[in-house]
Amino acid sequence: MTELSTRFNFREIDDKWCVRWEMENLFHAQTDSGKEPYTIVIPPPNVTGILHMGHALNNTLQDIIIRYKRMKGFETLWMPGTDHAGIATQNVVEKQLAKEGKRRQDLSREDFLKRLWDWKKEYGDTIIRQLKKLGSSCDWPRTRFTMDDQYCNAVKEVFVRLYEKGLIYRGEYIINWCPRCHTALSDEEAEHHEIQGSLYYIRYPFKDNPDKGLTVATTRPETMLGDTAVAVNKKDKRYKDLIGKTLILPLMGREIAVISDELVDPAFGTGAVKVTPAHDPNDFEMGKRHNLEFINILHPDAVLNDQAGDFEGMDRFEAREAVLEALREGKFLEKTEPHTHAVGHCYRCHTVVEPYLSRQWFVKMKPLAKPAIEAVKKGKIAFYPKRWTKVYMNWMESIRDWCISRQIWWGHRIPVWYCERQSCKPIVSLTTPSNCPQCGSTNLKQDEDVLDTWFSSWLWPFATLGWPDKSKDLKYFYPTASLFTAPEIIFFWVARMIMAGLEFMGQIPFSDVYLHGTVRDTKGRKMSKSLGNAIDPLEIIEEYGADALRFSLIINSGQDLFISKEKFEIGRNFANKIWNASRLIMMNASAVDPSFDLSAIKNIKNINLPSQWIVSRFFSTLKKVSLAIEQYRYSEAENSIYEFFWGDFCDWYLEIVKDQWDDPAIQNIAFKVLELSLKMIHPFMPFVTEEIWSQINEGKGSICHQPWPPVHKNLIDNAAEARMQTVIELVTSLRNLRSQWNIKPQEKIQCFFCSRSKEDLELLKSHETILMNLAHMNGLTIDKKAVERKNTATVIVRMIKGAVPLGHLINIKEEKSRILGQIGQQKKASVGLAARLKNKDFLKKAPKEVVDKEKARLESINTKIKELKKVVSCLS
């Protein structure tokens, strides 16, 4: 065996296994293994940049399950890939261009797209490399991108099918327009933030009585330039008689009518609403209903156009001020009130979006939503935690049509061609048409726009498997099992995948949706590059190791994760602990029989209690961990592992057997428990476990494909665990006592134990050595009856009393007060218990087990008090 470093050298080892796993293609899934499939599709990271801590968390969670299921004997497919992220990626490349002083319009569409593909290559590759560094056991040769040729076909197919079904239509509506990205957005892509704005009251004079007028209230005064009516509610007595009157629109001099519409709330503002049909969704509706004129006052970049009179050429916010100034001058502005309201912002560039009238493509959502609602209602798809079900349902039940066209270049070009003759119908086709089926013209132009990124992402669970081809992969691996993502994309992605899965595959895309929290800094702020509070996962891997990153992210974490750099120490230390425990065992493995099975401990004569105990503890832990993984209770699984491996195995078992390595049984048991622990820990910390596994099991192949150990229920021995617990408590009490009296480790003590219980005496006798070693004793006496000695310190564990003669070392007075303190503590408990046991209602109504348990407890406490009192009387 080679000499092992005293530290787990993760830098070398992580890289070594990354390369080997990939070279040996260990994570490649086959369709003909005869095993049951278990599939996860990765939420494809955007190729906008590199991975952040949220990705690290997301992928760790997936990898734990996938590695676990692989060991459980499933044919596991974890499908990796990346997303082209239309607007977002185009934005970063535009920024890059801007540094060269260029705009995308300075390049041809082709040249611009070439730059995007270059970007995609660089960042897509980096992302995949980073995923590998994290230990993600994805099926790398299958890696997909949302703009692969095959994937593009799937997108087109979906567009054509939905169009033919009448679920895709084109029309002029008010959409959310980002003036910076220069594109339409869906409702979900407009993020609403509360803004401290103002409510401006503007008087619109009557045509026949210019000194009087109707006052309207607005938050966007500049839009008045496009007003074509003022609306009131006919139930509003104040304004009832004004309906039909003509007003003069200030600054523009346009005649507009007072109309009546139910949408108007008499209680808000003045109860009269200016109507701008081209710049507000409500007003748009009213405009349609009342046949109003639609006046668009904005260029696509939110600069006012020639419909804006004197304000033409101004930016919208500049125009707002100018309009207000002009209104003030004309005495039209009556008052200004502070007003908080929610304003939509572009989710990619955070610019305030503008409700904008334009012609776009939409998907009719109601028919798609219906089966998707059913699937969740019937429990075919479950959300973890459960509460997200309601969020999903609420959105689905009030779903609105989805604007899918984007006026950008990076993405799936809309598969629609227009004939030179405008009267011909648009041609929606999977392939480029050569001529118009209606008029035969060959002068056709493809729609300039591309599709919303999510219009491709929603196909991810089946398009990555080859759809629309009826591929073997698709048949075998679809539907997938579980999906891991953040709650903020339930609407964008999760809900839409469910709809697409049901529509195009006739089957749900996954049965479990696990929603994990957001990674935040210690102040609770979201980690982001712009805030400068981001911790780079790669830096953590470099400094602490990938296992440490994975383990630390999850242990002791709540819903949202509050992360500081120090948090990663726990994982690093634990990996190191595993490493060193393994070293110890490997150094003492001369007589290990590789075929030894833990079930055999039943047949080992004189098997010691600690061994029975550690085996029992292992299987109890394994049971807990397996269940926790199945239920997505990650933190709990890691806690159990940590507690077992460090707390039980290292701190107690290995300490106890340190001087028993000559015994082959001990070697075998320690070795086997280690080996099984490695398997149990592997999904969480793949690198350290693989490294040690490879050293102790040369030739057996990677740990990745070892079977997950079955729980041997008959080796879970509660009696052994209880007896060992007594030993542990004895040692702990003695250590405690030593520390109280400042007894140096080199200074040995003696102890006189006694108990009325035969079992206790037996237990003590058979564990003399352990007690002596772990509590640093040089003498130990066990008696049935206590011999009262003067000037001793005392420990009491259940029925066992231990007297430690420390005459020369202790201060009798202080020991007395220490024991009196303990008596006080016990008395407090005993008083409460006694009162409860005197309570007739308690005796009558509480279950018998509880009453019995309490009685027994009181008895043992009282015994302890009695014993302690005796001790006090001997201290003089």
Add this chain to the structure above:
RNA sequence: GGGCGGUUAGCUCAGCUGGUUAGAGUAUCUGACUUACAUUCAGAGGGUCGGAGGUUCGAAUCCUCCACCGCCCACCA
């Protein structure tokens, strides 16, 4: 305006169907170089479980109200 989540030790979190004296890790303090590991070992201190009511023999746990923090949704201009 509607909805959801949180509030337990200085910090991060457990505490699942109510039943010991509310637990870990970390930080703090004390003591140890005990040849697997100082990324270690041993020990200690530290909480009236956000507040107020209620249900119950019994509440951190169930109910009601309140407070604060966070998130999501919403066409009152």
